[in-house]
Amino acid sequence: MSNAEQIPDSVIAESLVATAKTQMVSLFDRQKMAFDKDRFPSYEQRVRELKQLKQAILVNKQDLLNALEMDFGYRSHDESMLGDIFSSISSVDYTLKHLQRWMKPQKRAVGIVFQPAHAKVVYQPKGVVGIIAPWNYPVFLTIGPLVAALAAGNRAMIKMSEYTPNTNAVLVKLLAGIFDSSKVGVTLGEAEVAQAFSGLPFDHLLFTGSTEVGRHVMRAAAENLVPVTLELGGKSPVIIDDKIPLGEAVKRFIYGKTMNAGQTCVSPDYVYCPKSRVNELVAAIRLRHESMYPSLDGFSKRTRIINRRQHSRLVGYLEQAKSLGAEVIPLGEVPTDHDECYMPLTLIIGSDRTMTVMQEEIFGPILPIIGYDDLSQVIDSINANSRPLGLYIQSFDKHFQNTVLNNTHAGGVCINDAAFHVVVDDLPFGGTGDSGLGSYHGVEGFRTFSHAKSVFSRGRLFFADMLFPPYGTRLHQWFYRFFVR
Missing domain, CATH: 3.40.309.10 (Aldehyde Dehydrogenase; Chain A, domain 2)
Structure with a gap:
């Protein structure tokens, strides 16, 4: 091919972005279909996934440290151990210790007026969670949200920063060795891909990054009424x-x-x-x-x-x-x-x-x-x-x-x-205000990625119809006298 016939770099870049977007939408569709077939993973399944994730981090620890050093030009392995590896492992360990209690339905009180009845809150997985990770702690700020999403029973799509290609390569291989892409999938690309990612109709979207970009993410998510957690920054x-x-x-x-x-x-x-x-x-x-x-x-x-x-x-x-x-x-x-x-x-x-x-x-x-x-x-x-x-x-x-x-x-x-x-x-x-919206880590992370579903149940006895129309009976007058004061 002559120089005159060479494809311009801009055309190649546009083609790569288009391909990434197509793959991203296909991945999202696969995850939604997979979730529809398994809407409430068992405690045992969640524990198994978290343990596999922890083991994979430990096995790939040196590769992650080396990759972080390359991405930063130089980064102390001790800082990477503390800021990325230890923090990720600690998050898994803490979640494993408490997950069974978090998953139990919570009993809630029922007032005398509504008796006899029972009330509880069931923490149900939201579905497909989007995670947009930054470059400064690319392991911990990918794994931390992922741990919370998996603990809550979700599937996850992760958009990694283009600034950390070496670390991304290790994480992609690490995650693919544990999870099918219909469970945990990774999207790579620059700003245009990230913009398209934040516009997908996720069941929840977590973004970590700057306040300025956070506004764009929230605006894109709002088009599909996607709930967001924004971990931003500030002074x-x-x-x-x-x-x-x-x-x-x-x-x-x-x-x-x-x-x-x-x-x-x-x-x-x-x-x-x-x-x-x-x-x-x-x-x-x-x-x-x-x-x-x-x-x-x-x-x-x-x-x-x-x-x-x-x-x-x-x-x-x-x-x-x-x-x-x-x-x-x-x-x-x-x-x-x-x-x-x-x-x-x-x-x-x-x-x-x-x-x-x-x-x-x-x-x-x-x-x-x-x-x-x-x-x-x-x-x-x-x-x-x-x-x-x-x-x-x-x-x-x-x-x-x-x-x-x-x-x-x-x-x-x-x-x-x-x-x-x-x-x-x-x-x-x-954060709060310009520094963020919502929170995660610990039980708050589990609840952020769960829907707290209210369940109100009655048995055979049912007295509520005593207050049904026609109104104006002595029972209505008695009820208002004692309960509306």
Whole structure:
């Protein structure tokens, strides 16, 4: 074929997208048909599937670690073990321990007026669940929702991020080794495929990602009245009181910030610190950071920013803040490197709300520090902006803790810690407002992917017809006298 006859790349891309969409719709139809034939999988079947999933993760652990490292350019295997592998296994173990109790119908009370009767709630699988996974923790944020969906008895279709092709390849092989595609299927592709995926008539759709994309997902789902769970993000603040030793405070929140190079939805986004303690806080962060990430290691042992586009975005935040008069303080001796997609933890002193770094979720190793005079200023500032996914209080003072807890909103809170509420299996995880809609993990995950079906039943005795028409009898008058007051 001559050059003139070569097919343009754009035509090839359109053809690939069209093929992916066709396959996706076919997969969805197969799952719907399969669910219609098995609407309530047994407890034993669900347990068997979860155990197989856990075993497959353990068998493929090293392949997953290697794939994560390749996708990030470099990612610490320890961070992958903690953030992706351990958290996924823990979710399976917790679910296996409690699933039998979750599945039992719940008895509900019946008032005297409706006696004799019985009431209960039966948790029924919804059907075919859609899961849109992000790139920052591609294993855990695929497996975690999948565990909840399977525990509830559903079938699942998963759309994985195009930013993590190596990890996707391992997960596709792992899942195909356990499940027929009519049970768990995977869709790959870029934004156009994701858009089509979110428009399928799922029985429930869970999306993890940015607030901006979350709006598009919810809009697409609304066309089919699909219920959604949105796990988004936002600017999660740290609030330090004027009494806690700053070395102690830093120890409690810094790993939540530095893990995965800050590319975590619940990562501390900025810090409120009493003005008189800001310089001391900077010194404490610098000291703790150097002990955790010695400069002599260089960036060969540091997790990278996922790609150059994201790295450029972060550099732009720093450049703008500096041009507007803020002080930018990179930590360690290893400078930012665009080719390697590396950026050290960088502090910003003197930022304000006019700067992009204080308007957008940072999602990287940048940490603005804001001095404050009075706690009420902090609370007013937090409440004036979108509700965060996480809020982190560094204080041993109960009054300080409760003042913040009772006067702010956030998806979740850590007191004298940061970010790790996400991996406490018995706590629901979710946002509020711009940081998300709905929650999952633990029993909340099981219930999110279940329909709570009310069942009201009567036996042979039936007295309700005593209140049927014709109205105006003595019984009606007696009933109103005693029950409508």
